[in-house]
Structures are given as structure tokens and as C-alpha cells.
Amino acid sequence: MSEVRYTDQHEWVRVDGDVATVGITKFAAGQLGDVVYVELPESGRKVARGGEIAVVESVKAASEVYAPIGGEVSESNSSLGDDPSTINADPEGEGWFFRIKVGDRSELDKLMSEAQYAEFVRSL
Amino acid sequence: MRYLPLTQNDRRAMLAAIGAPDIDSLFRDVPKEAVVGRSDFDLADHSGELEVERILSRLAGRNVAAGTVPFFCGAGAYRHHIPAAVDHLIQRSEFLTSYTPYQPEIAQGTLQYLYEFQTQVALLTGMEVANASLYDGSTATSEAVLMAQRLTHRPKAVLSAGLHPHYSETVETLASLAGVVTREALGRDEDITHLIDRETACVVVQNPDVFGLIRDLRPIADAAHAKGALLVAVVTEIVSLGLLESPGAMGADIVAAEGQSLGNGLNFGGPYVGLFATRERFVRQMPGRLVGETVDAEGRRGFVLTLSTREQHIRREKATSNICTNSGLCCLAFTIHLALLGEQGFARLACANHARASALVGKLTAIQGVSMVTPSFFNEFTLKLPRPAASVVDALAARNILGGVPASRLFPNEPQARDLLIIAATEMTTEEDCDAFCVALGECLS
């Protein structure tokens, strides 16, 4: 059963077994505008929770993406290179950025639930 | 005052509209102790055009302009003929007094010429993509080194001995912050390739070099690539590319060049125009402005500044560079001059330069004690004199001849540079100039 959690840096993470899929939220994609480019991590890259792991660019803005949980990158969404507009069209589905082999499951508890994130966005 | 349109009545009316009693009240945030009066500045009052022209003409008159005497100076700045249309066009209001094209709908003039300029630079250098210019060749070279360090994640830059010392010093000032700069020693016997290792981000080679010597960059490119390093090729005389193989064809990964020779006069060292070109796959690490093609809402072709996320106004401290301006008007002058020349004109210009320099070499080496140091050259070469070149150049200047640049001006601590004289000849150099030079040089050396 996959659950989705959210960070205050506007990343989402969905865990299936011990693989977590990470992307940016609809709110973040809206803030950026039309995405034109993403820099995604290589497979095998190890990252700690909160470490900078990707960069997403629109025409007028650029934003770092931080790892919501620590682990090792198992794959990146290579289709985004050809068509970054997927991130705007479906940021929380087809627009996923990369997958990570979960290191420490307890780090998930530090993240927000969908309801908590929605509240967080409202407060901004 | 002729540049200030507001009258005293205007000022009074505006203060009244603001509700301010006087102009001083608008400066109320300035600490009292920091406000100074007119008399605190030891500066003259305003002057009319007549007087300003007089003052500046007097200062200009105390200089020996290159066009008034036989002239042979090069070493990074070259005197070429600029067609009359160039200066006329760059002084059009819409080019001279416009700003960076941030609102593309009303800046298509600037954006299109920059796109054409980018194309010309890529074609000349034999590279895939070029930017819309940097400040000059020396800062373009530093940017190239920084870019190579970013691309390879390696700290070391190797600078060849023939790189213009001002360029080397500029690179050292900047690039040594991000890594280590190694300069090849002058007059060394082994090849520069032995200095390349797995810590090397790039090798920087100028061609033709500061002495005018031409070399094939291919072996250096191969040696660099074999160790995972990049070749940065530097060109200070862009007209040489009308006759010589392009750096791109010889394997360069980044080309940093000085464009001053086209469209831009000597101007005592500035403003000039830096050219920067590289491979398509490196484009997101390229500094400086880039213009790209697109369409507008009516489907018409148009141009915009693009890939701006590399730049300071978005990435701020993570920018590829801090650069904010390009060389605008100098860039325009370059592109108009090259547009006028075209393929045929540019090639003919380059041949005329080499022919002039070759003829001069023959005359000069006939002088007792003078020998040639650069067996291959474009329009600039180096002679070895029987005496220190600096004093010879001073003696020539006293005879109203600007007879080249003594190498010791650029290499003050190199004993082997002491007797070397760097001489340039272009399409502007006449036979009479050459004869006068030879006679005077012969006299100075006897």
C-alpha cells in the first residue's frame, strides 16, 4: 500500500516497499511556471535527507530539489529530458523525478501527510 | 544647463504636487553630517560644448595617433580598416541608446543582430554554439577556464607559454580561486602535453600565439582528451580565421577570442568584445547572454534571450558567472563589419594581411643582426634584435615610428624576451611605412 508524504520544500515522496518515488508538488510546479529543464541525479548516487539532489528550471526561475529521505538513487525519469512539460501536466504522477532505495524508514515520519501539506500551502 | 529640461517653475510645481517644502526635504534620510554643499567639491562648474571640445582636443593632441605615423603594434590589439557604414550604423539612436533586450517585443532589432552575431562567431571558430559576447578576450579566457573546471570537476588549468601574459594574469587572478593555475615556462624544450594529467580541467593555448607563431592544435587536443581534459583555444587576432584552420576543426572544446579587429578601433585598450564558443552539449555551462529563436503569438519568427537560468538574476550565487552586460555596441560593430566583408571579403582581408607581413619580414631580416624567431605566422611575427628591444622601440618612437611591442613589456622578468620585438602588419600598413621602418630600424641598430 503506497503512501504519499510531503516536505516543506514542496517535494512529494511515495513509498512502495523499499523504493520511494520523488517529485515536486502541483503547487511548486505552478510557482515555477513552464518547466524547461531538469538536472536529475545519476543512479547509484547516495544522498542524505535534506541533501540537494536535483534542480528544476523554468524560464524565469530555478529551484533546488532536496531529498525528502536519505538513500541511494535507483533511477531517474529520463523521459523528462525530452519533454519537461510533463512536470507541469502531471507533477504528482508521470512527472516524477527519481526513485530512491529507502535508507531509514523512520525519516518518513518527519514528513507531512497530504492534509498537513494542504494546510501548509494555505498558510503561505 | 542644456541636458536638464526642468525649469525652476517646473521644480516648484513638482515640489508642490509632492507636498514637499524644498528639495532638501526629499533627502531627509541622509544623515545630516553626510550632506555636503557645492563648495565642498573642488570641481569646475558646467561648460558648453565648445569648451569641453577644446579641453579634450588638447588632451587628444598630446598623443601620437596610430594613423599619423608608420605603425606596427599588435600583441593583442590590431589596427584594421573599418568601413564607413559601420560607425554610421552603430550611431543610430535605436542601437546606441537602447538597453538590454529584456522586453523582446520592442527589441527585435538587438535580438536579431545578436542571433546573427552568435551564428557568425560559431562559423568563424568552427564550433557549434556561441554566446552574445563577453567583455573581451582576456575575461572570456578566464570564463572558459572556470567553465572547464565546472564541467570536469577538476581544479587544474595549464596555460601555454605563448598565451598573452595579460590573459594569463587575468586567468590567474580569477581561476586560482576555484583551482590551480600552472603556467608553462617560456622557452621550455618539452611539449606542453607533458603538463596534462588527470587533475587537469583544461589546457589553454593561444593560436597564433603572443609572438605570432602558428601551431597545429590537434596533437594538444588529442593529448588533453586522452586524459579527460578540455582544450581551450584562444584567438587574439580574429582576422587570422580568414586564412587559417579554425580552432573547432583542430579539436578545441571552448574558444575564447578577442573580436576587436573587426568593427572596433584600438581605443587605447577598450572597449573591446569577447567571443565565446563551445560544443552544444556544454551550452548550459556557458556564461553570458544567449539569444534563441522562437515564435510569437501570431506565429511569426522572433528572438528572445534564453537559457537565462544560468545567469545572475536568477541563480544569484549559483550562477555560471556574475556577468550582467555583454559588449553590445562593440558586438554590433563586429557583426556589421563582418556582414559587409562576407566570405569573399574576409578571406581577401586575411590574405592581404599575411602578404603584407610576409613582405615586411623579408625587408627586416635583411638588416644586419636581425633574425626571425617565428617561422610561421599570420600578420604578426617576432624578431630577435642585437640589443634590448625596449630601448630600440623608444628610439624609433623618437623618430615618429611606432615600431612594434617589445616582448619585455609583457615578459619583464624573462631574460630571453629582452631582445625580442613583436611586429604586426595589416592591410593598413603601406609599403612606404615598411620602408621607413626598415631605414629607421637599421639606423637605430647601427
Add this chain to the structure above:
Amino acid sequence: MTMSTTGRPTSAGAPIAPSRPTISGDRGLDHEEPLLFELGRANLSGVDITPTQVSDERLCGLRRSAEIGLPGLSEPEVVRHYVRLSRMNYAIDAGLYPLGSCTMKHNPRLNEKVARLPGFADLHPLQPQQTAQGALALIAELMRWLTTLTGMPAVAMSPKAGAHGELCGLLAIRAAVASRGEHRPRVLVPSSAHGTNPATAALAGFLVDEVPAKDDGHVDADALESMLGPDVAAIMLTNPNTCGLFERRVVKIAEAVHKVGAYFYCDGANFNAIAGRVRPGDLGIDAMHINLHKTFSTPHGGGGPGAGPVVLSAALAAFAPLPLLVHEGGKFRLLEHNDQVTVDAKPFGRMCAFHGQMGMFVRALAYMLSHGGDGIRQASEDAVLAANYVLASLRDTLSAPFDGPCMHEALFDDSFLGGTGITTLDFAKAMIDEGYHPMTMYFPLVVHGAMLIEPTESESKESLDRFIYVMRTLAQEAKSGRIERFASAPHLAPRRRLDETRAARKPVLRWTPKRVSEAAE
């Protein structure tokens, strides 16, 4: 330190059919113009050069083997090409250019004339110095004006632009810190700073800490002071700041900075507000770049060239980069190498080849001589007066985030557009249809939807009144729901809104010749 993370719409919007299409595609005086490469033909040239035969003997076997691919055109075609391109540009000479922080003042034509005197324009940087004494004297005189106006003892002339000057200042600071044997890795930069500030600090090898702004638009001086410590090399402050306000606590800030042994870098982009009335040296700064292309009218030229000389305090003067200009025994001399300088000079290196932007020096000095000390002071006053006139006239219709008075630029935000569905961008594009270049948009970042207006001293009262009238009317229309002017603006410029998204997703950065097989299809 945050990057600019908020984007805005960058596609061209819904496709629009061209209104009233003509046969030619041109419209009255608006001509479409192809690329040079689409116009040119082989064996044509706009320059007559006699062909010369050259042998390969001295070319090291490197004679160019392939064509470059440059187009050939006659002179009339080239002239027409660039004249047509020029007419697609807005320019100061054509209208008020209210770009905040850019100081789009009039570019005097006298300056162009004197810069072209052969005695300046036709001088080689490396010709013997005794043959260039007039040029060196000019640079010295310009240095005197700059140091006098700023109240600083020294100035480094070689930086080629404002950002280059910032780098020069920070490298001098870095050298000064190193000479004391200290390690100070941090630089403090306000959140309202121009992007070149943190970019330059990072380039110079520093870590950048952001200082917040207060709600009144001033930097949070208390926060700044609490962030100072022995690991801080410098602060970078713009004064007047990017919100158009003079930092009231600047002297106290300078004292606090010096107390911890750090240096005060001042971004001089807004010097036009205070030149001739305030000397930044009196405020306690250590270094400040001066944009000659802003305050001193050298032309913006579509984006350059600039010049960014840096005035330096006594603490930093020793570290000024090469070359140094000295006056000895009645002669001027450029010292170009470390072993030529005196014992107390410790140049940190060289910023670029040769000596600086001489062409811009001549123009800037011509401006200074023309204005004089009295004219420079009057220009600053008129610049501040004009900006306050705009602010006072528009603050009831638009929305100003900070109480006045302002300095030489007036800042508005987009709250007046609340609920209209119109953004700062739409408003700006509507200004284009009204014949105005938009103001600076979305900068500074500390205010939402910022609109920064700097009219300069070069506008007549009639011009200002007209601008105010148009802006006020546009704002009123926006607020009353009449959105036609804004939706998909501009309608009347040479181009409609351009698809910047496409340009970034699929960059096409040059023209490429069609391959032969494609052309044959």
C-alpha cells in the same frame, strides 16, 4: 541563499490571427527583415579588397580547408538590413525609458564626437607610454572627478562593467583579509540585492548569507549587526537601495562592520540619486563600483559596453589591481607589473588585459566637464524630484509598499491589481502599446510583482505628466475590470508576446545551413 524561484507565464498564449494582413507582410513603416544568412549570396561583398595570392610556406600547413559559410552582401543591402533592424527597437532617444536601477538618462552626442577623436580612438594600448601622455592624463583627470565626488582616496579603473567592478572590490577585500593572515569566508548580502551581488561574492570564493529586509524597505540593520562576526569578510549594500530608499542607518552599519574587522562594499548602481550631494566615503564605505553607463551617461548600446571603476578606501587602496597610474617627474606612467610598484602597493592581480574602457572614460569625462560640479548636483536633485513626483502622483492609484519620499526611483507592487486577474507582466506589456518601454519588473524580489520606475533627470515635466496620466489611466482600467488592453498585450509592437518556454525547451541558438538533401526536397 535562495535563487529566484518564482516563475511567471512564458509561453506566447493562445494563437492569434494577424489583423489586416498585407500582401508583403510589412505594415507601413514596420518592415520584416530576414536574417543575413537568408539574404546573402556567394561572391558578393560590401568591401572592395584586391585579391592577393599567398603561399602556404609560412602557414604551418594550417591553411583553412573549408568555407566558413558567411553570407555576402553589397553595402546598400547591409545598410538597409541594419536600418530595418534598428527600427524594431525602443530607445531613450525615442521615449521615456523608466527602467529602475538602470538610469536611462540622455546620452549626449558630444560624448560620441570626442570619443572618436583620433588622438583617443586610434591609440594602441601598448604603444610607448611617452606617446600616450594625453590619454593617461585623461584617465588621471577622470580618476580625480570620481574620487572627489565619492570622497574616497583611490580608484581602480580597469573593470569593464559594474559586475566586473563588484568582483574587483571583493577581490581587493579578499586580499586585504589574507594580508592580515585571517580567514573570513562569509559575505552578507541583503535579500533585496541585485543578483550580481551574491553571484560575485560566490565567484570570489565567499559563502553568502542573506540579510532580511524590514517591512519599511530598509535592510534589517539589527539582523545585519547580529550576523557580523570575525568570520565575515564584508557586507555588500546598495545605497540608495534597490527599493529606492536611502539606508538611514548606513553610518551605524559601517561602524559595526569595521568594529568586527570586516569591510563595507557598496553597490554604486544608484549613485545618480546622490552624486554631488553625498560622498559615499563619508558614510564609511570601503569600496564602491560606479557604473559609468548609468550615472555618467555612457550609452547602453543595447546591453554594453559598460565600465565599472571602483573607488577604494585607504584600507583597501594598496590592493588595487594592475595596472596602476602614477605621476612622476611631470610624466604619467602605467605600472603594469608587480615589480614596478612601490613597496606599499600589493595589487591582487589583473582584472583584464590592457588598461580599461578608455572609450567610455572619454565619454564619461565629457559628461562631467559638461555638467560640472553644479550640473551633477542639479542632475541628482532633478532625478530625485522626478521620481518623487511620479511616486506622489501615482501612489493613490497604483500601490506603493513603502512610505515616501523615495530617492531617484519609485517602487510599486502589484497589490493594486489584486482581484483583477492582471499581473505586473500584463500591465507592463500594455505599457508597450501606449508607447512606453516598461519599468523594471519583478525586481527587487522583496516586494510582490515589483514595478521599479526611474524617470531620471532627462525628462521634461510635460513628459513626466504624460507618463503619469497614461499609467494612472491604465491602472484605473485594470481595477475597473476593463481588461482588453492587458489581455494578450502587446498588440501594437513589432512582435506579439513571444514563446519563451519554447526557446528554453528547444534552444535554437544560431542559424544553420540546410543540408543539401533537405534543400533538394
